[in-house]
Every structure is written in structure tokens, then in C-alpha cells.
Amino acid sequence: MKKYIYTLLALLSLTGCSGFLDTIPGDSASDKNFWKTEKDAKLGLVGCYAQFTTGYTVVYWDCASDNAYNFHRHEGYQVLGNSTLSASEPGAGFFSFTGIGVCNDYIKNESRVNFTTAGLQEQYLAEVKALRAYFYFIRAFNYGDYPLFEENFENYKDAQVPRTKQSEVYEFIERELLEVIDVLNDKNDSGRFNKGAAQALLMRYYLYTHQYEKSLKVAQAIKGYEMPSTSFEESFLLENQHNSEMILTRDYVLNSHSFDFTAFMPNSLGGWSSVVPTQSLVESFEMADGRTIEEAMATGDYNPENPYVNRDPRLRASIIYPGQVYEGKVYNSVDKDNPDYYAKANNASKTGYNFKKFNSNLAQFKGQHWNTNKSFPIFRYAEVLLTIAEAKVELGMIDDEVYLSINKVRSRAGLPNVDEAKYASQDKLRELIRRERRVEFAMEGLRRYDIIRWGIGEETMKGQLFSCPMGVVNYDDIVNSETGDVSVSLNKAPILIEERAFKNGINELLPIPLTQLDRNKKLIQNTGY
Numbered sequence: 001m002k003k004y005i006y007t008l009l010a011l012l013s014l015t016g017c018s019g020f021l022d023t024i025p026g027d028s029a030s031d032k033n034f035w036k037t038e039k040d041a042k043l044g045l046v047g048c049y050a051q052f053t054t055g056y057t058v059v060y061w062d063c064a065s066d067n068a069y070n071f072h073r074h075e076g077y078q079v080l081g082n083s084t085l086s087a088s089e090p091g092a093g094f095f096s097f098t099g100i101g102v103c104n105d106y107i108k109n110e111s112r113v114n115f116t117t118a119g120l121q122e123q124y125l126a127e128v129k130a131l132r133a134y135f136y137f138i139r140a141f142n143y144g145d146y147p148l149f150e151e152n153f154e155n156y157k158d159a160q161v162p163r164t165k166q167s168e169v170y171e172f173i174e175r176e177l178l179e180v181i182d183v184l185n186d187k188n189d190s191g192r193f194n195k196g197a198a199q200a201l202l203m204r205y206y207l208y209t210h211q212y213e214k215s216l217k218v219a220q221a222i223k224g225y226e227m228p229s230t231s232f233e234e235s236f237l238l239e240n241q242h243n244s245e246m247i248l249t250r251d252y253v254l255n256s257h258s259f260d261f262t263a264f265m266p267n268s269l270g271g272w273s274s275v276v277p278t279q280s281l282v283e284s285f286e287m288a289d290g291r292t293i294e295e296a297m298a299t300g301d302y303n304p305e306n307p308y309v310n311r312d313p314r315l316r317a318s319i320i321y322p323g324q325v326y327e328g329k330v331y332n333s334v335d336k337d338n339p340d341y342y343a344k345a346n347n348a349s350k351t352g353y354n355f356k357k358f359n360s361n362l363a364q365f366k367g368q369h370w371n372t373n374k375s376f377p378i379f380r381y382a383e384v385l386l387t388i389a390e391a392k393v394e395l396g397m398i399d400d401e402v403y404l405s406i407n408k409v410r411s412r413a414g415l416p417n418v419d420e421a422k423y424a425s426q427d428k429l430r431e432l433i434r435r436e437r438r439v440e441f442a443m444e445g446l447r448r449y450d451i452i453r454w455g456i457g458e459e460t461m462k463g464q465l466f467s468c469p470m471g472v473v474n475y476d477d478i479v480n481s482e483t484g485d486v487s488v489s490l491n492k493a494p495i496l497i498e499e500r501a502f503k504n505g506i507n508e509l510l511p512i513p514l515t516q517l518d519r520n521k522k523l524i525q526n527t528g529y
Contacts, residue, residue, distance in 0.1 A: 030399070033527075035109040035113055036112070036113060040113060044110070048131050055259050058376045058443075059376070060077050060276070062275065064092075065451055067278055068355070068443075069276050069277075069442075069497060070271055076158065077275075080448075081463075082498050083501045083502045087219035087529050089187040095139070096148070099131070100132055103131055103135070104152045106124075112127075121251055126184045126281070137204075140166050140173070143163075145166050146163055147163055147523075161520070165330060170205070177202040180198055181198045183194070184198055185196075190249060191248075191351060191375070194247075194248070197248035199222045201379070203215050207450060210394075212390075215516075216387075222384050225244060225245055227244070227382065229319070232414065235355055237356055238372070239364070245380045248379045249378060252373050253317055254371060259373070259374050259376075260372070261369040262370055265359065265369065266320065266348075267340055268331075268339040269365055277353040277354075281319075287312070292435075292499050301460075301506055304490070305320050305488070305490050305491050306490070308488070312415060314439050315439075318439070319357075321353055322468065325484055327362055333348070334473060334488070334490065340354075348469055351467045352494075353468060357375065380464070381443070382441075386405065386406065388401065389401075389403075389429075389433055393426055399426060403418050409440060434454065459508075465500055466496055467498060469494045470495070473486060474486055474488060474489060475490050503528070506528030509526045509527075511529035
């Protein structure tokens, strides 16, 4: 009992946040009444999952890239996007030991439980180790060296430990995942690690660390998933959220552990516009025929003043733009008298766009967008397919499987197959795959990871950030009879939002918060902060 409380205190002292640990009464973890039955083990497992990433992190993390902008500075993502973050203002981040500590505690005590269901002990343990590997991976990628500990500390003094080399943390992650993959069930309850999820995490680790042969092998071994027959937009509706491509999701429960969409909705609907798309993201979506907007402009088939016509269907499914009919009315963020105009309120989108991907139809939430059981993808099969394509292209293995993998993703999106004559070289295919990943996974928190691993930080995240061009919405000129969307005339200059200052060699890693440095004098700050 005393030793367990020391563990809690040490972790809380290091993290400064309570989370799941604060919900445990002081005597609930004693030797007398816990870690005895399978019910106790399940409660311990639930405690580990309580530390898993949230839907908010999934969506907000795009603000740490060129995909999105976060106006409300106190939320912690604006400084990540413009690279003004520092030790004293690190913004949102992952330098917390709580989740790792809860997993460590489970692993230490699970052998004391009297398991009676065959295979349950091994399954639970494998899930916890997969979770811990996930926690360590996002920390090691974003901070570099990070303290690695497999057992919790006895007291605060023992918790004063230096950072472990990133390479050693990565070796630990790989070892743990290879150990649990064949232990995990092929299928599991929604929101829990199964074999495919552990494989997907290992695949992503290998890809992000440029181990393309290994990433390809693991990706090709992931079975039991396929692209759904529903459209891209339909795939993310509440009714289809656990479709055939979802490998692992972060789930929510109505009334008790629900998800609130208010932060992502337009001001005119009572939303906060906390996470809004950038003009750069909008321009990355292709035309409906598969050409880029630059290629279409050269032949007069793309009009920058009316830019949302005949575009990749994923644009309309992911982003609310001027002239689009959303929730029964035309969205108009370029009219000074409209509540969605950037200067009308703090909660109006500063870029002229709002995200739509997971809340494309508010009616699905039955009038309670603040109380939903919407899930968010952590791993889905589209990532497996694009990983196969990217890994093979980087290895110089350009073959039918590369095109087939990309085409499966594009086909579900409603786009034509890849023009193999146009995209025949490694450079051209690399360009296509990077664009495909950006638009396919918009609002899923993967973009910053891609930017960092591709080494394109200054290219994509440095410079001036603008809104959409200003102009007028032509309410009487319907351009889509099915949706009712109307044309726009965006012929006025955009609004300057902010200056972004990403520096290669510095901003790839996040700063260690000053609070952590004060608590643990053995930690050394990342270069440049």
C-alpha cells in the first residue's frame, strides 16, 4: 500500500496533472482489495486506456502543421503552428509520464490476479504493452531523448532521472511490439488494441524512422481490413464509424464519456472555430479529374476566384468553404455582415474555413453535438495502403502494387486511378503520395509527423499564413444541383493571419516544459529552446 502511494505521488509530482490517477481513492489499490480478480484486472486495463490519446488531440494536432490554425492561444496549439513555442510556453505536448506509469503499474501487479479465463491474462498484458509502446513512440518522436522506465519509482528522489537516448527508446518500442503482435487477438472490442493495431503501430514506427523494408513487410502482413464501399464522407458518419477499414479508434460513450464538437463548429452555429483549415490545405486537393489545380489552371479549367468547383470530393467532405450548403444554409465567411466573417467574433474562423470531416451532419447527433459517441481513427487501412506505396517508392520498387494501393484509396474518395504515364518516376510518385496522405488524413493528426520525417518543415511551415481570398457569395448561382452549393467570386486580397517561423534543425523537436526542468534537474533541454 505505502509503496503504491509513493508511485502515485512520484508520477503526479512529475506530471503536474491528475487524469485517471486522481480518480483512485487512496485505499482502493491496497493489497487487501485489489489486484485479486479478473474484474480488478479489467479495471486496471480500463485505467490504462483512460490515458490513451483523445479525439481532441487527434484533431487539434493538425494545428501543429500547415493543415490548420488555432486562434485561441490558451488552447496551446497556436505556438506549435507558428513555432513561437518555448520552455516557458511549450503549448500542448506529450511530456507527461502518467500514461506510462499507469501501464507500468498494471504490468507489475497483473501476475497477482487470479485469472480463470483462458488467454485473458496474456491478452490484457499484450494490450497494456502495446499502449505503453504507443505512449513512448509519440514522446520519443516529438522530444527525441526521453526518460525510459519500465518500473515506477519508489519516491520523488528516485524519479530524478535523465533522458534516455531516442535510439534506445525506439529499440524498446520495436522489441515490445514484436513481442505482443502474435499474442493479441485478431479482433477485439472497438477502441482496444488488437493484432492489426499493433502491426499498424510498428508499421508507422518503421516508416517514420525510414526503415522502409521493415515497414513494407509489416504493412503487407496486416490482414482482415479493406476500404469500405461507402463514400469518403459517409465513412466518417456516426453510423459507419466502425467500418471495414478502421483498425483502431478512440471511442466515446454517450452521457458519461462523450465527445463535444462545439470547438470545431462555425460561429454561426454556436461553435468556437478552434481548429480551422488553412488555404494551403484547401489548395492541395486535386480537381475531380485527378489534375492538380495548377495543371487545371493552365488549361483554363480552374478558376481561382471560384475555386471549389469540380474538386476532389474529399474537399467538400472535409472542409466547409464559402458557398457550400452546410446545415441547411449557405456558409458565407467572406461577407462582413455574416457571423462567420473573421472579424465578427473571436469564435469566427480566421481562415474563412471550418472543418467538417467528423461533423458533416449534425443531425446524426440528435441535437446534442456536445454529447456524442463519435469515434476517431488512430489507424485505418488507408494508411496501410499508402504506407505500402510509399515504402516501395522509396525503395525504388515501382510496380503494380504501388499503383493498386494508391488507387484503392483514391477510388473510395471518388477520384480516377493514377495516371501511370504521368506518375512513373520516383520523384513524381513521391509528390503524389505526399499529397495523397495530406488530403486523405486531414484532421487526423498525422500531418506534422509527415512534415518532420520528410524534412520539409521550413518549406511548408515557414512564412505568412493567410485566409481564403475575400469576395462575395453568389446565392443565386447554384453550381451543384445535388447539394445546392453556389458559386463565389473571391477577387479581393486575403487576410494576413500570422507569421510562421519554423527552423530546420530546431523545431522538429518540441521543448521540454520549464515546469519539468524545475522538477527534475537531470533533464537537459532540446537545442534551440
